[in-house]
Amino acid sequence: MIDHDETFDNDPLAGIVRASRAEHFEPGFSDRVIARLSANREPELSTVLERHFLKIVPIAAAASLMLAAYNWWGAHETASSPIEAVLNLPQVTLASAYAPSVLYGAAATGSETP
Amino acid sequence: MPDRTPDADLLASARAGDDRAFATLVQRYEPAVAATTVGMLGPGGDAEDVGQETFIRFHRSLDHFRGESSLKTYLVHIAMNLSLNALRRRRRFMLRFISRDETPIESAEPSVGPDGNVDADELRVLVRRAVAQLNEKHRAVVVLRMFDDCSTRDTAKILGLPEGTVLSRLSRAMKELEALLAPYVNGGAALPETTR
Numbered sequence: 001m002i003d004h005d006e007t008f009d010n011d012p013l014a015g016i017v018r019a020s021r022a023e024h025f026e027p028g029f030s031d032r033v034i035a036r037l038s039a040n041r042e043p044e045l046s047t048v049l050e051r052h053f054l055k056i057v058p059i060a061a062a063a064s065l066m067l068a069a070y071n072w073w074g075a076h077e078t079a080s081s082p083i084e085a086v087l088n089l090p091q092v093t094l095a096s097a098y099a100p101s102v103l104y105g106a107a108a109t110g111s112e113t114p
Numbered sequence: 115m116p117d118r119t120p121d122a123d124l125l126a127s128a129r130a131g132d133d134r135a136f137a138t139l140v141q142r143y144e145p146a147v148a149a150t151t152v153g154m155l156g157p158g159g160d161a162e163d164v165g166q167e168t169f170i171r172f173h174r175s176l177d178h179f180r181g182e183s184s185l186k187t188y189l190v191h192i193a194m195n196l197s198l199n200a201l202r203r204r205r206r207f208m209l210r211f212i213s214r215d216e217t218p219i220e221s222a223e224p225s226v227g228p229d230g231n232v233d234a235d236e237l238r239v240l241v242r243r244a245v246a247q248l249n250e251k252h253r254a255v256v257v258l259r260m261f262d263d264c265s266t267r268d269t270a271k272i273l274g275l276p277e278g279t280v281l282s283r284l285s286r287a288m289k290e291l292e293a294l295l296a297p298y299v300n301g302g303a304a305l306p307e308t309t310r
Contacts, residue, residue, distance in 0.1 A: 020245075021149040021153065022161075022261075024145060025152075025161070030141045033166050037133070
């Protein structure tokens with residue numbers, strides 16, 4: 001690394017300057033570096049959760065898309081709107097809303113007579 | 115007894131997760147990194163923080179180090195970049211929080227011996243103080259060429275400068291240092307001229 005043919009090799013001032021360089025940090029420097037490395041390796045809970053969340057997001061998105069496509073494929077001809085088809089919402093009419101089974105439960109429509 | 119394992123073997127072990135091998139590399143190159151960060155930032159916490167950060171960054175980039183430059187040059191390069199960043203942060207902090215009216219604290223005059231010279235320890239402190247007085251550009255060149263023994267070519271590469279600029283900055287910086295240190299060396303007489 002040293003260029004022996006370069007300038008300042010025999011300069012007394014350069015010698016004085018070179019001799020004044022710092023050689024070390026406080027004792028135990030390498031231990032402190034390794035301790036910092038170890039601390040950096042232990043991830044925080046938020047980092048772990050974020051990492052797992054990022055892994056799950058694409059899978060969840062793909063599953064949602066597949067389910068939506070499946071719903072739409074099965075109901076797009078009968079559903080009144082694309083949203084209903086995608087979400088697979090049951091069709092609600094006035095008659096079905098006031099049906100005795102909805103109002104009083106399944107028991108009300110049975111064979112029980114007053 | 116110093117560990118004589120070659121760098122390449124230590125690097126391979128460190129890449130495989132051996133912290134002891136990495137610690138040996140830290141011990142081996144601590145002088146080069148300390149010379150850079152203490153030279154640029156002065157002694158104290160900042161220099162040590164930047165020194166630690168240098169090795170942390172190096173550890174992160176272990177897989178990318180291909181040995182195109184020597185390990186020392188590679189580490190000194192990281193240390194110099196981080197030191198320059200720290201100096202910029204320090205300058206912003208000073209501009210924001212320190213009043214311009216504040217005068218710098220004067221340090222005690224060194225004791226001069228009967229021969230007109232100061233002792234070696236005091237001279238070391240004086241030289242470091244003089245280097246700290248150089249402007250950032252000149253200081254970086256002095257630190258790399260004088261403290262780290264980098265070649266002009268490596269210095270130019272690290273600082274992203276032409277070699278001619280490195281030489282002219284070094285020459286100016288040494289003249290400044292000579293003026294700053296003249297009262298303390300050679301009994302206050304000018305240093306002998308050498309080929310520069």
